[in-house]
Amino acid sequence: MVLNIIKNNESGPALMTREQVARQFQITTRTLDLWVDAQKIPVIRMTSGCIRFDPVKVDELIRKHTIKASWEVQP
Numbered sequence: 875m876v877l878n879i880i881k882n883n884e885s886g887p888a889l890m891t892r893e894q895v896a897r898q899f900q901i902t903t904r905t906l907d908l909w910v911d912a913q914k915i916p917v918i919r920m921t922s923g924c925i926r927f928d929p930v931k932v933d934e935l936i937r938k939h940t941i942k943a944s945w946e947v948q949p
Contacts, residue, residue, distance in 0.1 A: 889918065889926035898932065 890898075895915075896906045909915045916931045 887929045890929050890932060891927075892925065895927045895932055899936075 892903050892906055896903045899906070906915070910917050910925065915935060916928065918926045918928065920926060
């Protein structure tokens with residue numbers, strides 16, 4: 875099942891690597907590793923040292939921590 879998801883088939887988007895997620899957040903992979911260790915971002919542990927990220931969860935995390943401008947906020 876996991877291998878099918880990694881290959882980006884009809885079941886959804888491919889899992890993301892550390893480098894891809896770090897690039898999306900514009901942080902270093904070291905900072906991302908610290909977030910993983912602190913459980914601030916969900917991760918899928920494949921084998922020892924091999925981790926992947928669900929792009930849907932990454933997008934949810936970005937939206938959760940996005941602060942809207944004052945003109946975007948509805949009363």
